[in-house]
Amino acid sequence: MNLSDPSLPFWETKSLDEMTQKEWESVCDGCGLCCLTKLQDDETDEIVYTGVVCAYSDLATGQCSDYANRSTNVPTCVQLTKERVAEFDWLPDTCAYRVLYRGQSLPNWHPLISGKPQSVKAAGIGLLAIPVVVDTGNLDYEDFLISKP
Ligand code: SF4
Ligand code: SF4
Numbered sequence: 001m002n003l004s005d006p007s008l009p010f011w012e013t014k015s016l017d018e019m020t021q022k023e024w025e026s027v028c029d030g031c032g033l034c035c036l037t038k039l040q041d042d043e044t045d046e047i048v049y050t051g052v053v054c055a056y057s058d059l060a061t062g063q064c065s066d067y068a069n070r071s072t073n074v075p076t077c078v079q080l081t082k083e084r085v086a087e088f089d090w091l092p093d094t095c096a097y098r099v100l101y102r103g104q105s106l107p108n109w110h111p112l113i114s115g116k117p118q119s120v121k122a123a124g125i126g127l128l129a130i131p132v133v134v135d136t137g138n139l140d141y142e143d144f145l146i147s148k149p
Pocket of ligand 1: 027028029030031032033034035080091092094095096097
């Protein structure tokens with residue numbers, strides 16, 4: 001493969017570090033799975049997922065309903081940056097940032113390839129494809145543990 005071939009899409013020719021901010025943002029497949037509440041074991045640091053989704057998650061789209069103010073609205077909302085992709089191994093295996101970080105190809109259902117955001121749900125991926133409970137602030141998260149999506 002000729003990596004300088006201008007006919008190839010940017011995600012096949014650039015590393016995550018080399019992407020522009022716009023390209024970086026477009027890599028997100030919009031699955032919304034990173035908005036599920038996670039619990040971390042105090043002793044082992046192991047992170048486990050729950051089926052409880054952040055109250056700011058829009059379940060019609062799977063997107064954050066107030067993305068610009070997410071850090072203020074939810075102080076524990078973690079921002080994924082280029083520098084932190086490597087350490088964020090708790091992200092879903094399907095997360096496009098992790099897929100590219102592992103040197104793999106984006107799946108056919110990724111909107112950059114399919115051209116349709118709906119292809120994520122159609123492939124059975126993401127918040128819109130699994131049963132979730134919206135966080136009411138008074139849930140016992142341990143009652144909602146799920147396997148890593
Ligand atoms: S898990 Fe990854 S691809 Fe999915 S919404 Fe979060 S950052 Fe985007
Ligand atoms: S504030 Fe928005 S981006 Fe952060 S966890 Fe909640 S829904 Fe997701």
